[in-house]
Amino acid sequence: MALDRKIAYIDLTTGEIEIKPIPLQLRKKYLGGRGLDAYLLYNHTKKGCDPLGPGNALLVSGGILCATLASATARTHFMAKSPLTGLLGSTNMGGFFAPELAWAGFHHLVIKGKAEKPVYLWINNGKIEVRDAAALWGKTTTDTQWAIRKELNDEEIKSAVIGPAGENLVRFANVMTGIKNAGGRSGIGAVMGSKNLKAIAVRGTMDVKIAHPIEALEYNKKFIDQIVSSKVNQTQGILGTPFIWGATNSWGGIRTRNFQYNQCEYADDIEPERIDEIAEETMGPYHMVSCFACQVHCRAQYKIPSGPYAGKYDEGPEYTSQGAFGAEPDCKNAETVLVGNHLVDQYGMDNLETGSLISWAMELYELGIIGSKETDGLDLRFGNDEALIEMIHRICFRKSFIGDALADGGIPASKKIGKKSFDYLIQVKGMSNLHSDERATPSLALGIATGSRGSDHLRSRPAIDLYHLPEDVLRKIYGSPVPYDGPLSPDHTSYEGKAWMVFWQENCYMGVDCLGICKYHTLFLGATHPNFEDWPKVLYLNTGLEMTPKEIWEIAERSYNIERLFNLREGLKRDDLEKGDTLNHRYFDEPCLRGAPDVIGAKIDREKFEKMIDEYYVHHGWDENGVPTAETLKRLGIDEEPSHLL
Amino acid sequence: MSENEKKLSGAESLRKTRTYGKFRCHNPSCMGRMQPAAGQKTIKCPACNMEFRMAWVKPDFPRIRGPVWNVNREIAEKVRADKGAVPPTSKKEKK
Numbered sequence: 001m002a003l004d005r006k007i008a009y010i011d012l013t014t015g016e017i018e019i020k021p022i023p024l025q026l027r028k029k030y031l032g033g034r035g036l037d038a039y040l041l042y043n044h045t046k047k048g049c050d051p052l053g054p055g056n057a058l059l060v061s062g063g064i065l066c067a068t069l070a071s072a073t074a075r076t077h078f079m080a081k082s083p084l085t086g087l088l089g090s091t092n093m094g095g096f097f098a099p100e101l102a103w104a105g106f107h108h109l110v111i112k113g114k115a116e117k118p119v120y121l122w123i124n125n126g127k128i129e130v131r132d133a134a135a136l137w138g139k140t141t142t143d144t145q146w147a148i149r150k151e152l153n154d155e156e157i158k159s160a161v162i163g164p165a166g167e168n169l170v171r172f173a174n175v176m177t178g179i180k181n182a183g184g185r186s187g188i189g190a191v192m193g194s195k196n197l198k199a200i201a202v203r204g205t206m207d208v209k210i211a212h213p214i215e216a217l218e219y220n221k222k223f224i225d226q227i228v229s230s231k232v233n234q235t236q237g238i239l240g241t242p243f244i245w246g247a248t249n250s251w252g253g254i255r256t257r258n259f260q261y262n263q264c265e266y267a268d269d270i271e272p273e274r275i276d277e278i279a280e281e282t283m284g285p286y287h288m289v290s291c292f293a294c295q296v297h298c299r300a301q302y303k304i305p306s307g308p309y310a311g312k313y314d315e316g317p318e319y320t321s322q323g324a325f326g327a328e329p330d331c332k333n334a335e336t337v338l339v340g341n342h343l344v345d346q347y348g349m350d351n352l353e354t355g356s357l358i359s360w361a362m363e364l365y366e367l368g369i370i371g372s373k374e375t376d377g378l379d380l381r382f383g384n385d386e387a388l389i390e391m392i393h394r395i396c397f398r399k400s401f402i403g404d405a406l407a408d409g410g411i412p413a414s415k416k417i418g419k420k421s422f423d424y425l426i427q428v429k430g431m432s433n434l435h436s437d438e439r440a441t442p443s444l445a446l447g448i449a450t451g452s453r454g455s456d457h458l459r460s461r462p463a464i465d466l467y468h469l470p471e472d473v474l475r476k477i478y479g480s481p482v483p484y485d486g487p488l489s490p491d492h493t494s495y496e497g498k499a500w501m502v503f504w505q506e507n508c509y510m511g512v513d514c515l516g517i518c519k520y521h522t523l524f525l526g527a528t529h530p531n532f533e534d535w536p537k538v539l540y541l542n543t544g545l546e547m548t549p550k551e552i553w554e555i556a557e558r559s560y561n562i563e564r565l566f567n568l569r570e571g572l573k574r575d576d577l578e579k580g581d582t583l584n585h586r587y588f589d590e591p592c593l594r595g596a597p598d599v600i601g602a603k604i605d606r607e608k609f610e611k612m613i614d615e616y617y618v619h620h621g622w623d624e625n626g627v628p629t630a631e632t633l634k635r636l637g638i639d640e641e642p643s644h645l646l
Numbered sequence: 647m648s649e650n651e652k653k654l655s656g657a658e659s660l661r662k663t664r665t666y667g668k669f670r671c672h673n674p675s676c677m678g679r680m681q682p683a684a685g686q687k688t689i690k691c692p693a694c695n696m697e698f699r700m701a702w703v704k705p706d707f708p709r710i711r712g713p714v715w716n717v718n719r720e721i722a723e724k725v726r727a728d729k730g731a732v733p734p735t736s737k738k739e740k741k
Contacts, residue, residue, distance in 0.1 A: 226657060226658065226661070229661070229664075230664065231664060231666065231707075234703065234704075234707065235703050235707075235709060238703055239703070243709075245712075246672075246701070246709060246710050246711055246712060247672050247710065249712055249713075250672035250673075250696075250698060250710055250712055250713050251672050251673060251674050265715055265718070265719065266715050267712075268712065271711055271712055273701045273711055440674070466674050467670075467677070468674065468677045473660060473663065476656050476659070476660065477656060477660075480656055491675075492674050492675075493675070523657070527660060527663075528657050528658075528660045528661050528663070528664060529657060530655070530657050531656070531657060533655040533656055533657070534655050534657055534658075593722075593726065594722055595722070596672070596673040596674060596675065596676075596694075596696065597673065597675070597694070597696075597721060597722075597725045598673070598674070598675035599674070600722055600725045600726055600729060601725075601726075601729040
C-alpha cells in the first residue's frame with residue numbers, strides 16, 4: 001500500500017539512521033510530498049538556522065500517489081531553508097527518482113547534520129547506507145550518476161545528485177536526476193553541498209500495493225484521455241515547454257535585456273519550431289521522451305549542432321532556458337541557448353537564476369555601474385554570446401569578482417557591487433523572476449510577488465487568465481470546490497477578482513505537489529485539465545484514502561499556511577523589498593514598450609496592486625501584514641505547531 | 647472523472663469548449679478566433695490587424711509561431727506614438 005511507505009531520518013554528522021512509519025493522522029492532514037515536507041521543515045529547523053549549516057534539514061519526498069497506477073506521478077520534492085533567499089527553499093523535479101524511492105520503501109527522507117568528507121546515500125529495498133563519495137566529488141551531474149551505477153553494478157539505479165555548482169556552494173545550485181530533470185530555484189544543491197552529500201542513489205523492487213487496482217486502471221484511462229486530447233498537451237508533446245514562447249513572445253510577455261523590453265524581436269532562431277528542427281536533425285524523429293508514467297512526453301533530446309560544444313548530448317531546453325540564455329541577455333542564437341542549457345544541466349545550476357543574474361550584470365555593465373575591472377576584462381554587453389557562456393563557467397567555479405559575486409545570488413551581489421545596482425535587480429524575496437514580463441497582467445504580477453519560495457511561476461500562476469475565457473467558464477473553474485461569488489474578470493488587464501484566482505491556483509498547485517502529480521496534468525496551461533473534483537477518486541482507488549475535493553483543498557491551504565509560518569519565522573515582511581510580498585519598482589514605473597497594442601504602455605498600478613495584496617490576504621485569513629490570524633490557524637488545525645509528531 | 651459517475655467534473659464538462667483546427671489571435675485584448683487554410687504560412691487577424699507567422703503541429707493542427715516582425719514593429723511604433731510611450735533604443739539591438 002502506498003500508505004505504508006516509510007520516513008527515514010539520516011544524521012550525516014553521526015551516521016545514525018532511524019526509520020519510522022508515517023502516521024495516518026499526518027497523511028490525512030498533509031497527504032505527502034510538499035505538504036508533509038512543509039510540516040517537517042517547520043518542525044525540524046530552528047529559527048534563524050544557517051541554510052548552509054548542519055542545522056538545516058534537507059527533506060526529500062514523493063507525493064502520496066507516487067509509484068501507484070495514477071498518471072504523471074513522477075515528481076520528487078525537495079525542501080530546506082534556502083541559501084538563496086533565507087526563506088523557504090522548495091523544488092520539484094520530474095524523472096524517475098521518486099518512484100524508485102517508493103519502490104525502495106520510502107516516501108520521505110529527513111537529512112540533517114554534515115558529513116566529515118564527501119558521501120552519498122545508497123538506499124536499496126528498505127536499507128540505507130552512507131558511502132564514501134571521494135571519487136565522485138568534482139564530477140558533473142551526468143558523470144556522477146553513471147559512476148554510481150558502475151560502482152554498484154546496476155544500471156537501473158536512479159540518483160539525485162549535485163554537480164560542481166553544488167560543491168562550490170553556488171546559492172542557486174540544483175539537485176539533478178537524469179540528464180536534465182532539475183530540482184532548481186532555491187539552491188537545494190548548495191544545501192546538499194554544504195552537507196558534503198554528493199548524491200542519493202536508490203534502487204527498489206518492493207511492491208506498492210494498490211487499494212483497488214482494476215478500478216484504478218480503468219479510471220486512469222479517463223485521466224489519460226482528458227490529458228492527451230488537450231491541444232496544449234498535444235503541442236507540448238511535440239515542442240516541449242518552449243511551445244509557450246509562440247504566444248508569450250507574440251503579445252509581449254517576454255522579459256528582454258533584463259527588464260528593458262517585453263518582447264524579443266526577430267528571434268526566430270530560438271523559437272520552439274527551430275529548436276525542434278535541431279532536435280530532429282541531431283536525434284531523429286522520435287526525440288521526445290517522458291518522465292515516469294506520463295503520456296505527454298514533453299522532454300526533447302538533442303545534440304548541440306555546431307561550435308565548440310558540437311555533438312554534446314542534452315535534453316530540453318525548457319521554456320525557461322529560452323528566456324535565460326536567449327531573451328534576457330538578448331542572445332538570439334539557438335546554439336547559445338542549447339549550450340547554456342547543457343552547461344547548467346551538467347554543472348547542476350539553476351538556468352533561470354543564472355540567465356537572469358547574467359542579464360542583470362549586462363545591464364549594469366551597459367549603464368557603467370560595473371566595468372571591466374569588475375568583469376576582469378569581459379565585454380559583458382547584451383547580445384555577446386561568448387560572454388554569456390563564459391559567465392556560466394565563472395559563476396559555477398566562482399571565478400573573478402563578478403562570477404563569485406553572482407554565485408551568491410542577486411541581493412548579496414548587489415550589496416557587493418553597490419551604487420544603484422539593486423534597483424535593476426528583477427527579483428522577489430531574493431529569487432530572480434522567470435523571463436516572463438507581468439506588467440500587463442496584474443494576476444501574474446500578484447502571483448510572483450506572493451510566491452512562497454520567492455518569485456515564481458509554478459506556485460500560483462493563473463496562466464489561463466490570458467485566455468479571456470467567458471466569465472461563466474471562469475466561475476465554473478474558480479467556484480469549486482469552495483464557493484466563490486465575488487468579482488471575477490475575464491480581462492487580463494483587470495485587477496478584479498485576481499486575488500481569488502491566485503489563491504485558488506496556489507491551492508491547486510499545492511494539491512498536485514502533495515499528490516505528486518506534474519503541473520502539466522492539472523489546471524495550469526490547460527483550462528480543461530483535471531483538478532480538485534477529479535482527484536478524490538484517483539486517491540481512493542490507489543491508496544484507499546477517502547477524501548472530498550474540499551478536504552483536499554483544505555490540506556493544500558493548511559500546507560500553504562505552514563510554509564507561510566516558516567517564512568514569517570525567518571523574517572518575511574509584507575513591504576520588504578528583500579523578503580516581502582512586493583515587486584521591483586520597475587513594474588510600477590516603467591511601461592511596456594513592445595508587443596500587442598494594449599500591452600504597450602502597460603505597467604502595474606501600485607495602489608491597485610496593494611489593494612490586490614489586501615484581498616489576497618483576506619482570502620487566506622491573514623491580517624494586513626500577511627500573518628495568519630489565530631482563527632485561521634485554528635480552523636486549519638495548525639494552531640499548535642510545531643507539534644513534533646514526526 | 648468526478649466522484650459521481652453520472653456527473654461530469656468541471657474539467658470534463660469544459661472539454662466541449664475545445665476547438666481543433668482553429669486558434670485565437672495572440673493579442674490578449676482581441677483573442678479573435680481564426681481558422682487558417684491547410685498549409686497557410688501567415689495570417690492576419692481580421693479584428694485587430696496583427697499579423698502572425700504560423701506553424702503546423704500536425705497537418706490539421708495549426709498554431710501561431712510568432713508575429714510578422716515588420717508588421718508588429720509598425721503597429722507598435724504607431725501605438726507608442728499615440729500613447730506617448732518612450733520609444734525603445736532599438737538601434738543598439740541585433741536583428
